[in-house]
Amino acid sequence: MIIKGGIVYDPANGIFGEEMDICIENGRIVEDAGGEVIDASGLLVMPGGVDAHSHIAGPKMNTGRIMRPDDSRIGTEPRTRVCRPSTGYTVPNCYAIGYRYARLGYTTAFEAATPIIEARHTHEELEEIPIIDKGALTLFGSNWTVMECVRDNDLGKLAAYVAWGLRAARGYGIKIVNPGGGEAWGFGSNVKGVHDPVPHFDVTPAQIIRALAEVNERLRLPHSIHLHFNNLGRPGNYTTAIETLELLKDIKPSRMRQVVHVAHMQFSAYGGTGWKDFESKASAIADYFNQTNHATMDLGQIIFGPATTMTADAPLEYANARIGHQKWSNHDIELEESSGVVPWVYMRKMPVNAVQWAIGLELALLTNDPWKVVMTTDHPNGGPFVNYPEIIALLMSREKREEEMKTLHEVVRSRSTLPSIERELDWSEIVIMTRAAPARILGLEDKGHLGTGADADVSIYNIKPDEIDPSKDHAKVKVGMSRAKYTIKGGAVVVRDGEIVAAPQGRTYWVDAAVPESDMDRMLLDLKEKFERYYSIRMSNYMVQDAYISNPFVVRAGVQPLREVI
Amino acid sequence: MRTITIKLPEYRGVPVEAERISPDVLAGLSIREISEVEVWQGNRRLKLSDIFLISGDPDPDRPENTRIVVEGDLSKIKRLGEGMSTGVVEIIGNAGMHAGNSMRGGVLQIKGNADDWLGREMRGGRIVVEGDAGNYAGAGYRGERCGMRGGEIIIKGNAGAFLGEHLCGGTIEVVGDAGDFPGCANQGGVIRIHGHAHLPGAEMVKGSITAGSARVLPSFAYEGTVELGGLTYKKYVGDLVENGKGELYVASDQIGK
Numbered sequence A: 001m002i003i004k005g006g007i008v009y010d011p012a013n014g015i016f017g018e019e020m021d022i023c024i025e026n027g028r029i030v031e032d033a034g035g036e037v038i039d040a041s042g043l044l045v046m047p048g049g050v051d052a053h054s055h056i057a058g059p060k061m062n063t064g065r066i067m068r069p070d071d072s073r074i075g076t077e078p079r080t081r082v083c084r085p086s087t088g089y090t091v092p093n094c095y096a097i098g099y100r101y102a103r104l105g106y107t108t109a110f111e112a113a114t115p116i117i118e119a120r121h122t123h124e125e126l127e128e129i130p131i132i133d134k135g136a137l138t139l140f141g142s143n144w145t146v147m148e149c150v151r152d153n154d155l156g157k158l159a160a161y162v163a164w165g166l167r168a169a170r171g172y173g174i175k176i177v178n179p180g181g182g183e184a185w186g187f188g189s190n191v192k193g194v195h196d197p198v199p200h201f202d203v204t205p206a207q208i209i210r211a212l213a214e215v216n217e218r219l220r221l222p223h224s225i226h227l228h229f230n231n232l233g234r235p236g237n238y239t240t241a242i243e244t245l246e247l248l249k250d251i252k253p254s255r256m257r258q259v260v261h262v263a264h265m266q267f268s269a270y271g272g273t274g275w276k277d278f279e280s281k282a283s284a285i286a287d288y289f290n291q292t293n294h295a296t297m298d299l300g301q302i303i304f305g306p307a308t309t310m311t312a313d314a315p316l317e318y319a320n321a322r323i324g325h326q327k328w329s330n331h332d333i334e335l336e337e338s339s340g341v342v343p344w345v346y347m348r349k350m351p352v353n354a355v356q357w358a359i360g361l362e363l364a365l366l367t368n369d370p371w372k373v374v375m376t377t378d379h380p381n382g383g384p385f386v387n388y389p390e391i392i393a394l395l396m397s398r399e400k401r402e403e404e405m406k407t408l409h410e411v412v413r414s415r416s417t418l419p420s421i422e423r424e425l426d427w428s429e430i431v432i433m434t435r436a437a438p439a440r441i442l443g444l445e446d447k448g449h450l451g452t453g454a455d456a457d458v459s460i461y462n463i464k465p466d467e468i469d470p471s472k473d474h475a476k477v478k479v480g481m482s483r484a485k486y487t488i489k490g491g492a493v494v495v496r497d498g499e500i501v502a503a504p505q506g507r508t509y510w511v512d513a514a515v516p517e518s519d520m521d522r523m524l525l526d527l528k529e530k531f532e533r534y535y536s537i538r539m540s541n542y543m544v545q546d547a548y549i550s551n552p553f554v555v556r557a558g559v560q561p562l563r564e565v566i
Numbered sequence B: 001m002r003t004i005t006i007k008l009p010e011y012r013g014v015p016v017e018a019e020r021i022s023p024d025v026l027a028g029l030s031i032r033e034i035s036e037v038e039v040w041q042g043n044r045r046l047k048l049s050d051i052f053l054i055s056g057d058p059d060p061d062r063p064e065n066t067r068i069v070v071e072g073d074l075s076k077i078k079r080l081g082e083g084m085s086t087g088v089v090e091i092i093g094n095a096g097m098h099a100g101n102s103m104r105g106g107v108l109q110i111k112g113n114a115d116d117w118l119g120r121e122m123r124g125g126r127i128v129v130e131g132d133a134g135n136y137a138g139a140g141y142r143g144e145r146c147g148m149r150g151g152e153i154i155i156k157g158n159a160g161a162f163l164g165e166h167l168c169g170g171t172i173e174v175v176g177d178a179g180d181f182p183g184c185a186n187q188g189g190v191i192r193i194h195g196h197a198h199l200p201g202a203e204m205v206k207g208s209i210t211a212g213s214a215r216v217l218p219s220f221a222y223e224g225t226v227e228l229g230g231l232t233y234k235k236y237v238g239d240l241v242e243n244g245k246g247e248l249y250v251a252s253d254q255i256g257k
């Protein structure tokens, strides 16, 4: 296949809007190829989109669907020759997730939080999401075994448990959510800062985070630790964010990437002492990111209208349910986590929501290096991912931001710096934040770029970059980005003229990390006892078996050979 | 006014989704075009004329000048008058589920009984039912935070359970009795029940419910008697479970049935 005449953006390979042909063979980008010709003359061409933080599969998603039949009614689409029926807006059914990502030109999305014990369900749903490649991060932040290893300062054992946990969950990386808080919530409390001890475990969130970060590098995992801060969603929490990032400054990454990826930064960039004097501290956060090089973030941009919040931060969800007077679900996940689901509505005239909206945009615009930023809505916490084109248009056009701000509560002008920000992102920066950076941050070497050997995931939009000025023509940008003219996934055309034309099964990525057998043996001895004494199921029923993943892509990692690394 | 008559001969099939029987959709169409309008019967796509006999004034008119008369036992014909904004729909017979749902204006008259979900989530207009209504009249559909937001429903017979659940506005009047939990989670609408109401206003926050007689929940506070339209009522405020400020009036001489 040859994609002819497109205006190609491939910033990872130093290509910033050049007219060139892209050749594809056997699902890969190659130097030369024959076969089908796709005429992309003058059109915007880029690598397929990569979502590094989204909630698309697992029990919390299903809880959302069950408690929100009102949401299922929105966004129903009948089946077609190729597609199964779609339902839902904030909590779409599995099929809709795949089709909608593909129509946006996205070809990869990672589920951001799965407890090991519930991973089987996550994979059952991932299997049903068509087209896109996917993976799931595994929760370790409030896990008994993790906290015991941290307390005993036994990183060898901790590494063995993480490697085993990733294998048991067929997981891709270490997710940490409000570390320690999930366990504290089991006793009706929470941890209030990084140095606040977890009840009954004699460890602090700071110790948990540092130990998991060290183990992450010891195991040379493709992704860094992926961190949802303590105090998330609370006024004044930006100090917790910076304090936490400071803890990790001296850790050496084992690969060419960050040491910590911050999940949905927007929810942790808050100033003020309460909701009354709530304000943006995005500029302080962006300054920190500009002065350091060990952290990356995804935005967690909010979108006005309905959302469904779902997180392993159960005490936060309890607070949300109380504030919003909403129906809610809370869940104790045995020795591993807690979680919650609460429907939400972000309102333009609500002061807090208006400022939250500004914060996401400020973070993207005030952070100088786009490689440190991933565009997300923390779907569906900040709003559904189908709204990415809206965010792209906002980031590319100050005029659009001004128009939007006129419809919001006036505090958006006094409690954020957004009105004074002139920066308008260009196509290269958009491609970095939606493709190149998330792929690099996740450690997906064959994604997010169009170099020889890369996965043939390509999106082509009905936008002529040489003819439109995104700053003025933001409406055209939004429309054009909403429905790809072509989405090519693994060398196959899956979207043509905005419609799904094929729905192949994507791959599921997981990480198999090696650890010394002695560490694994002594870890398992302990773990077996935990299963006997505490778990509701046996270890043999716990592991995700190979049968659950029809199209796996296993990334090897692990403790390096004993010789010294130079 | 243009009249369109849609007759249903005896019908034994599975339920039909007839949301297109509405002045907004049919007014601008000729009788021949109306015959071609698509309806779903289960998973089969049919033409209106495959099920109904269609007659009436042949020429298109504006929706506000259009009256649609639907005749027959329509208890398996769902969503009649869905979303209509103007004009008149007259149902001579029983109406199936979801009649007049999401209505914004106009008049829907039902000469027989209405099935469940009558006028659910309606925003305006007027529904009059000569017979009984099923469950969830004027309610929100599963999971919604708002049912009816405006307009008026008059039920001359009895209403089923969950009348006006999550009512956010508008008025519902029931001449007969209401089933279990009328006005539950009322957010600001008005319900008048001439007959008996069983456990009205559970989780109610705002709005008012009046009943001829009622079994009152223990989570309502008694505030004494008041005179309304020449009658004496016992006034309650609740539901205290929700810190509610809803008002419940029960004609004082018929309490505790």
Ligand SMILES: [Zn+2]
Pocket (backbone or CB within 6 Å): A053, A054, A055, A112, A263, A264, A378, A381
């Ligand atoms: Zn998230």
